Amino acid sequence: MSDNQNLLAEQRRALILDEVRRRGGVRVNELTRRLNVSDMTVRRDLDALTRQGLVEKVHGGAVPVAEPSTHEPGFEAKSTLEPGAKEDIARAAAAMAAPGSAIALSGGTTTYTLAQHLLEVPDLTVVTNSVRVADVFHAAQPPGPSGAARPGAATVVLTGGVRTPSDALVGPVADRAIASLHFDVLFLGVHGISVEAGLSTPNLAEAETNRRLMRSARRVVVVADHTKWGTVGLSSFATLDEVDTLVTDAGLSSRTRADMAEHVPGLLVAGPDGPVDEPGAGV
Template sequence: MLAQQRQSAILELIRQRGGVRVSHLVSRFGVSDMTIRRDLEALAERGLVDKVHGGATLAGPGSADEPGFAAKSIRQQDEKRAIAERAVELVEPGMAVALSAGTTTAALAARLAEVRGLTVVTNSIPVADVLYQSPRPDQTVVLTGGIRTPSDALTGPVAEAAIATLNVDLLFLGVHGMSPRTGFTTPNLLEAAVNRRLIAAARRLVVLADHTKWETIGIATIAPLAEADLLITDGGLPPEARRLVGEQVGELIVVEAG
């Protein structure tokens, strides 16, 4: 296969999935790691894809564009792990906690197996999968029903009705973007409504957002920055952004990735 043909096939695969890993492309096309990286570089130079750690995603998302869970999962992996490691320190045995949909909350779910006696409420299929794969007899997992979105969130009236009757100690909220002007946002209108229900059910709101979410804006606002009791982000967040966020959220914690 010629390089141009292979790059066209790679681009079509990214368009279908939202993102791909280098390792998957190496296996699929039977070429070297360096060859695939050169292909991705060529596509990135044409503005067709964005290179991320370990792979590439489709370039140029708009405010209503919603990448799939697989596409988001290959972005900022070290940062998400560091954020999750700090977030789990807030969780105490016997708590009821909620986790919204998102790849950072999924990273946190993997750490919750360390905490005994938890009740975990989530509208995220991947979060529930993580918890079911590492079951603890003293933990209860509540997965809302609802309509599945590209990011594997469950939304709509069924999910909202389930959450409306619940009360939790902490909500760990993953977001698509954050900005002083628009607050915490998502590209999915139905997901925004469910996230607002989760916020209403929680005594304390903890937002988990890596630095790339800064000034990324989705079509729907979930909540203003000031509604967050705590925001955990990583050291890639610029100093001016830290100042602006710190003036609005209850507390800002910055962790260093790996």
């Protein structure tokens, strides 16, 4: 098979995978019509995606691989996923933090990457329930000779709470601390995002803490790479209409971007060459 044919197969399978995640399942006859290929070609593509563990074949089609809605990967496991996309998203999101403003960062590997870019923004007050995020600022901004904070260093407020596998602090202690605060922008990482389920997490306590974070923010910015699309955790904590801006990466298909733009006022697609505002979705 030529390189050109290989590329076409990869493109086809990417389209099939996006359709499975977006709709929750597809039928072979639908794919043959949409892709204008034979039944045998579609079945080979589904076999390849099944071997990669990306879909599950069923009679007449395929569905997403079933994962328990309570499954919560640890921080280290998640940090190895989509590092390039997270870097692009973090760079674009950091531009939304104004010097001297009060911001909040939830737990997650994307917000952890974002924290490293926010080190360049002076005089921030950072509220976070992420131990990892707090460590980023602590390690990068040692005190001056007299023990006082260096000029321009961020003031970091770390909530208390019970630690989750992703190193977020959640529960009543965190909720009470957040409820008494107010910040200009919340940068929110998510486990899953979809039109039907909105924003979701496998952790019930984290769902409530995320709700509190959103209530305390004047503006909510979700930072999520394309693999979060179609994932649904145990507990939904917000609808897409409650999000002001979604910052994602170029891996999100154009069809999914259109779906998102119907619900989220601001859709920013980050890439190596800089972010792109989607038409009709101002930030």
